[in-house]
Amino acid sequence: MPQSRRARPPSGQGGLGSVVHLLAAPVDLRLDLSAVDIFLLVTYFVFVIGIGFALKRAVKSSSDFFLSGRSLPAWITGLAFISANLGAVEILGQSASAAEYGASVVHYFWIGAIPAMVFLGIVMMPFYYGSKVRSVPEYLRLRYDRKAHLINAITFVVASLLIAGVNLFALATVIDALLGIPLWWAIVLSAAFVLSYILLGGLSSAIYNEVLQFFVILAGLIPLVVIAVKEVGGLGALFDTLGAQQGPTFNSAWTGTGPGGANLFGDFFGIIVGLGFCLSFGYWTTNFAEVQRAMAAKSTNAARMTPIIGAYPKLFIPLITILPGMCALLLIPGLGSANGVDYNNAIPALMDQYLPAGALGVAVTGLVAAFMAGMAANVSSFNAVFTHDLWEEYVRPGRSDRYYLVVGRLATVVGVLVGIGTAGIAANFENISNYFQVLFTFFNVPLFVTFIVGMFWKRASPSSGFWGILVGTFAAVATYVLYKFAGVLDFRSDLHESFWGGIVGFVFGAVTIVVVSMFGQGKPEEELRGLVHGMELRDMDEGPQPFYRRPVPMGMGALALSAALYVIMAGL
Amino acid sequence: MSDHDTDRARLLTLAKLFDLRTFIGSLFCIFGVAVTIAGITASDEAIARASDLNVSLYSGLAMIVTGIGFICWMLAQPPILPAEDTTMERPDEHH
Numbered sequence: 001m002p003q004s005r006r007a008r009p010p011s012g013q014g015g016l017g018s019v020v021h022l023l024a025a026p027v028d029l030r031l032d033l034s035a036v037d038i039f040l041l042v043t044y045f046v047f048v049i050g051i052g053f054a055l056k057r058a059v060k061s062s063s064d065f066f067l068s069g070r071s072l073p074a075w076i077t078g079l080a081f082i083s084a085n086l087g088a089v090e091i092l093g094q095s096a097s098a099a100e101y102g103a104s105v106v107h108y109f110w111i112g113a114i115p116a117m118v119f120l121g122i123v124m125m126p127f128y129y130g131s132k133v134r135s136v137p138e139y140l141r142l143r144y145d146r147k148a149h150l151i152n153a154i155t156f157v158v159a160s161l162l163i164a165g166v167n168l169f170a171l172a173t174v175i176d177a178l179l180g181i182p183l184w185w186a187i188v189l190s191a192a193f194v195l196s197y198i199l200l201g202g203l204s205s206a207i208y209n210e211v212l213q214f215f216v217i218l219a220g221l222i223p224l225v226v227i228a229v230k231e232v233g234g235l236g237a238l239f240d241t242l243g244a245q246q247g248p249t250f251n252s253a254w255t256g257t258g259p260g261g262a263n264l265f266g267d268f269f270g271i272i273v274g275l276g277f278c279l280s281f282g283y284w285t286t287n288f289a290e291v292q293r294a295m296a297a298k299s300t301n302a303a304r305m306t307p308i309i310g311a312y313p314k315l316f317i318p319l320i321t322i323l324p325g326m327c328a329l330l331l332i333p334g335l336g337s338a339n340g341v342d343y344n345n346a347i348p349a350l351m352d353q354y355l356p357a358g359a360l361g362v363a364v365t366g367l368v369a370a371f372m373a374g375m376a377a378n379v380s381s382f383n384a385v386f387t388h389d390l391w392e393e394y395v396r397p398g399r400s401d402r403y404y405l406v407v408g409r410l411a412t413v414v415g416v417l418v419g420i421g422t423a424g425i426a427a428n429f430e431n432i433s434n435y436f437q438v439l440f441t442f443f444n445v446p447l448f449v450t451f452i453v454g455m456f457w458k459r460a461s462p463s464s465g466f467w468g469i470l471v472g473t474f475a476a477v478a479t480y481v482l483y484k485f486a487g488v489l490d491f492r493s494d495l496h497e498s499f500w501g502g503i504v505g506f507v508f509g510a511v512t513i514v515v516v517s518m519f520g521q522g523k524p525e526e527e528l529r530g531l532v533h534g535m536e537l538r539d540m541d542e543g544p545q546p547f548y549r550r551p552v553p554m555g556m557g558a559l560a561l562s563a564a565l566y567v568i569m570a571g572l
Numbered sequence: 573m574s575d576h577d578t579d580r581a582r583l584l585t586l587a588k589l590f591d592l593r594t595f596i597g598s599l600f601c602i603f604g605v606a607v608t609i610a611g612i613t614a615s616d617e618a619i620a621r622a623s624d625l626n627v628s629l630y631s632g633l634a635m636i637v638t639g640i641g642f643i644c645w646m647l648a649q650p651p652i653l654p655a656e657d658t659t660m661e662r663p664d665e666h667h
Contacts, residue, residue, distance in 0.1 A: 054590040356618035358610025358628030
């Protein structure tokens, strides 16, 4: 197996599994931008800053700054929900994985995201939104205790800054490669843009830009995909050619997932339970950068609809990421080879090869916008957790709302500065930052167990949450070490290991919570109101809704579509 | 009384101007026009390179339609102003 194959699992899910393989020095990819392309890029930045200024008038309290005053309609929060996970790191990473691993990468969407998003909307959101917590860690504090709260708040804050820095560095590398702006200028310039629009408009600014970026990236990539598919002779021809060239595990998602099979994604049990349940539920339902978007919605129903509305476009994102990645394998000579174009640059290379002036500018704008949106999502969730969960809770409690608004703005500045520093570290120590990213994924699954047990089992004692997170995380880390460094456990790939590591983390976390709870006292009932199943608090004023505004039928629709897409792809 | 009404009307105009759909709609209209012009003036060689499709022309036109669609949506379902007693000038008290 080539080294690169083990070094980079597909980045289907942002934080989870998206170990960013920092872009290698590209073969010449400098894009030839014409005046109209530059005009588009500049216009977009004017809009971004304009949105910040327009929203500035609306930021009057910390709730406005951190949660958009809980006022946004579901279509906006829903699109922001997936857009926060559609940064350019994900777009480039997913197309790279598709070129390298083939069609199996769709697992990260159809089984590794949709069920978790539907579950979040239908089952978990009433607890998050109904209890009026301001962040994911805050739920842990109310349901369990300060130990569980602190471990989650600190790991989240550190992970956000690290990922923001890695995003920033990846962005600057691409700007440097494609547009020829020197790396450090690109880092400082992009950071300044993100900083200014979040300082001005807070979370609303970040969310508005995420939605805007979502449409620009569609406008930029759809024409590229149409051309690429036309060039390879249509979808049928693409799958036939790749199957003949690369073998049957490349053009089909489930081939080779039986015992002893050769699919690098591993066995079907690991894919369904490890990826589809443990890892993806861990990522999508506890990552505050995602959940924060739903918390900004204007009602319980809008909050529940947020991830479900997001699920529909998410179903089709593979068309603009995985599909061009697979096409690139046929269209870009030498893609992924030692002297050729790096897998990560599959989409930029296609843009360079096919897009004319105008369409090229839209695509470049979309990529740059996606990078900024990804970083902004990290920064806007970082400042909320830092301010409410660390500063207000442990350092300076009981101050005025205005005080915390100022702290939030300062945290934003410091967060971006630390991000720039982290980008510098990422530039110099690529391996270290890769391992750090892997490390944080170990926390997700035990965190999810802690939530789900806490939401459905009243008996779970206050201190059991902390121990569940800790033991589950250690178990997942131990599995990784036994595979990667000790060579005791054998898996087909890093991916395969990560799915089983998720299962191990889930089981150990759950068992620990149960055992610790048996020796401790549960929380008094009145402290669990709004936090535990059977005691939800819901808005009373919401009348009957048409089916397209009801989470359950719309969620089931998304699941059915997901299954249908697997069937359609198997027929290609 | 009429002062109050003009105030509300002004606030509604502002709310429409700062609605997300207005931003998306106007950005897409500007992008669409610029890209369409690039498509009309595209050289034969550029079109041949893009698999014989004048992509800039088609995507430009599609963007104009999308942009107009967003603006029509905003006009058909204008943003709802906060209730009478919470005008935007009011300092924040309830937090």
